[in-house]
Amino acid sequence: MFKGIDKQLNIIKRGTIEIVREEELIEKLQRSIKTNTPLRAKLGLDPTAPDIHIGNAVPIHKLRNFQELGHTAVLIIGDYTAIVGDPSGVNKTRPQLSHEDIMKNTKTYLDQIGKILDIDKTEIRYNSEWFKEMRFTDVITLASKMTVARMMERDDFSKRYSSGVPISLHEFIYPLMQGYDSIMVKSDIEIGGTDQIFSLLVGRDLQRDKNIEPQVALTTPLLEGIDGNKKMSKSLGNYIGIYEEPKEIFGKTMRIGDDLMRKYFELATDMTMEGIDSTLKEHPRQAKIVLGKAIVSRYYNEEIAREVAKEFDRVFKEHKLPDNIDKLEISASTSTSHKIWLVKLLVDHGFASTNGEARRLISQGGVSIDNHKYTDPAQEVDIKSGMILKVGKRRFAEIVITQ
RNA sequence: GGGGAGGUACCCGAGUGGCCAAAGGGGACAGACUGUAAAUCUGUUGGCGUAGCCUUCGGAGGUUCGAAUCCUCCUCUCCCCA
Numbered sequence: 001m002f003k004g005i006d007k008q009l010n011i012i013k014r015g016t017i018e019i020v021r022e023e024e025l026i027e028k029l030q031r032s033i034k035t036n037t038p039l040r041a042k043l044g045l046d047p048t049a050p051d052i053h054i055g056n057a058v059p060i061h062k063l064r065n066f067q068e069l070g071h072t073a074v075l076i077i078g079d080y081t082a083i084v085g086d087p088s089g090v091n092k093t094r095p096q097l098s099h100e101d102i103m104k105n106t107k108t109y110l111d112q113i114g115k116i117l118d119i120d121k122t123e124i125r126y127n128s129e130w131f132k133e134m135r136f137t138d139v140i141t142l143a144s145k146m147t148v149a150r151m152m153e154r155d156d157f158s159k160r161y162s163s164g165v166p167i168s169l170h171e172f173i174y175p176l177m178q179g180y181d182s183i184m185v186k187s188d189i190e191i192g193g194t195d196q197i198f199s200l201l202v203g204r205d206l207q208r209d210k211n212i213e214p215q216v217a218l219t220t221p222l223l224e225g226i227d228g229n230k231k232m233s234k235s236l237g238n239y240i241g242i243y244e245e246p247k248e249i250f251g252k253t254m255r256i257g258d259d260l261m262r263k264y265f266e267l268a269t270d271m272t273m274e275g276i277d278s279t280l281k282e283h284p285r286q287a288k289i290v291l292g293k294a295i296v297s298r299y300y301n302e303e304i305a306r307e308v309a310k311e312f313d314r315v316f317k318e319h320k321l322p323d324n325i326d327k328l329e330i331s332a333s334t335s336t337s338h339k340i341w342l343v344k345l346l347v348d349h350g351f352a353s354t355n356g357e358a359r360r361l362i363s364q365g366g367v368s369i370d371n372h373k374y375t376d377p378a379q380e381v382d383i384k385s386g387m388i389l390k391v392g393k394r395r396f397a398e399i400v401i402t403q
Numbered sequence: 404g405g406g407g408a409g410g411u412a413c414c415c416g417a418g419u420g421g422c423c424a425a426a427g428g429g430g431a432c433a434g435a436c437u438g439u440a441a442a443u444c445u446g447u448u449g450g451c452g453u454a455g456c457c458u459u460c461g462g463a464g465g466u467u468c469g470a471a472u473c474c475u476c477c478u479c480u481c482c483c484c485a
Contacts (some may be wrong), residue, residue: 164409164481227430228441237431257441285438316439341452357432360447364433378452392432393439 002033011065012218015058015196020201020217028188028216032071036238041066042187042215044127044178045113046086047105048097052112054221054295055232055240056186059191060116062220066189067118074185075113077106080131082180087171089195089231091197112243115299123185130184131177142176145209146202154198179203187215194219195231212368223267224295228257242299249299250308251394253292258284261291269294321328321388321396328389328397338401342379344366351391366392369399 002008008029009367012019019025032039045056052060062120082102113119114166134142151172152158157243160167175198182190182203190200200217207214222231225238232239240252256264261284265276269295279290289309296305314320329347332338343358345351346367352358359377361367367374368390369381387399 166480251439254439255441258438259441283438285440288438288440312439343452354449355451356449356453360455361433364447366433 002029002036002038005029005033007068009125011064011069014273017219017221018197018217019219020197020204024214025189025216027219038071039066039188040072040074040123040186041191042074042182042185043107043187043191044076044078044081044181046082046210047102047109048082048085048094049234050105050108051234051239051241051243052109053232053234053241054220054264055225055239056193057116057242058220058223058267059112061190062218064117065189073121074122074125075186076181076185077109077124078178078181079103079106079124080127081174081181084170084174084177086178087156087167089175089198091156092165093168093171095334108243115242117354117374125185127181127184132182138230139173142180143173145206146172148224150171174204175199175202182215183210183212184208186212188213189216189218191218191220193222195222209214215391221263221267223263224260226252226256228260240295241253245297246300246304246308249296249313250292250305250312253295254288255311256288258288261287265291265294269298288323297379315394324385325388325396325398329400329402330383332401334403337382339380340372340383342381343377343383344382345389346391349397351389351395351397361391 005026009026011139012025025094028039031037041063043059045060061071062073082097082105085096087094110119110124113122152161157167157171159165177201177395178196178199181187183206187203187207190203192200197217197219200215200219204214204217204266221293224230225232225236226240227236227238230236230238240249244252253264262276262280263269265279267272269276269291271279279287281324282290289312291306292312293302294307296308311322315322330338330345342362343352343355346358346361347353352361362377362379363375365373365375370382370387371390374381383399383401385399389397391397
């Protein structure tokens with residue numbers, strides 16, 4: 001029923017940074033095979049941002065690997081840990097989320113996770129299940145398992161402390177909560193990004209303290225955002241969301257730096273290492289197209305991937321118009337002559353958020369209609385249906401005048 | 404509880420009475436170059452139908468012809484002592 005140890009290990013180890021400890025993982029796998037019992041692989045996600053991107057999808061795909069190997073995927077929705085906010089790797093206290101935000105984010109999370117995991121086979125648990133029942137004395141007891149010195153060994157905390165950035169007391173509780181989750185779901189293996197290692201190890205300590213066999217901690221690399229240097233995150237705006245339009249996913253992928261390609265291939269696609277190696281020998285642009293298609297295929301399908309790649313070439317290589325241009329409807333009643341102030345046109349239809357921004361776009365040569373560039377912010381244009389408005393390099397709209 | 408230092412635009416950070424819509428950097432946006440690359444270079448980056456006007460420097464008052472800058476109170480943060 002379960003694959004052999006080597007086969008399983010091979011899959012499990014791809015794209016991981018560290019396994020603490022590998023011997024224990026092997027033991028667990030052996031026992032699993034012998035007793036025909038699936039292992040429980042845990043991944044905790046805090047619904048702190050409403051979207052999943054290909055960076056935080058990395059550990060989710062790792063969880064999927066376990067699921068495909070026949071083990072039990074346990075997904076923790078950290079509706080209580082989200083109240084605290086994971087201090088890992090950040091340089092300031094995270095804002096506390098309201099219950100409504102958490103519930104809203106949870107909903108989109110679950111919708112999106114279905115793109116990666118087999119939801120029906122996934123054990124989904126909310127950590128409010130046990131945390132909301134806790135009494136203050138329980139919290140005190142839990143807190144007693146951790147020392148301040150150990151907490152301060154962490155880079156993120158010690159840096160904040162020495163540079164005078166506040167650390168709130170409740171942030172110390174976070175890893176304890178995450179570790180406590182492991183006890184409650186009887187975790188055999190916990191997956192997390194490399195920045196999670198501390199919390200994962202705390203889980204082991206807490207389990208040991210309760211005389212439970214410690215979980216194996218498995219870390220996956222953090223994926224840099226499309227800017228190429230900072231960790232991919234929603235708040236930095238350097239992410240590729242798995243729920244974005246295929247052409248957005250593809251376009252954003254094409255914009256990453258060449259040297260980031262290998263990592264994206266390895267962590268954001270299902271391609272084999274051999275396939276990746278040979279693809280990277282091609283012209284970088286060609287390789288990047290393969291990458292873009294692979295990522296789109298992962299969350300949509302190959303046909304859509306082919307289409308967006310084709311469209312991309314049309315627009316940016318052949319400099320033609322895209323196949324599908326968003327319609328920009330203008331009511332005829334706005335003006336009888338259809339003469340409209342360009343600035344107003346841009347602002348009214350979301351191409352700029354303020355008049356100032358629209359003026360800037362225009363005077364810098366970023367706006368054209370039917371290939372005619374307008375550079376005077378005071379410009380009024382005579383618009384007709386069918387005219388093509390272009391803003392910047394990649395925003396297009398076809399003007400449609402409605403009665 | 405006592406003492407000290409601070410809160411400046413999206414972020415970091417300069418600015419101690421007028422020359423401040425506020426240096427510099429980062430980010431973002433646009434342009435050039437290109438492979439829509441990346442890197443680099445140039446420009447823009449509070450609002451307003453913009454040679455002008457309006458609103459900003461934690462909050463509320465006050466002094467002054469004039470306040471980010473001085474005073475009072477409030478509030479938040481950091482450090483030292485207890």
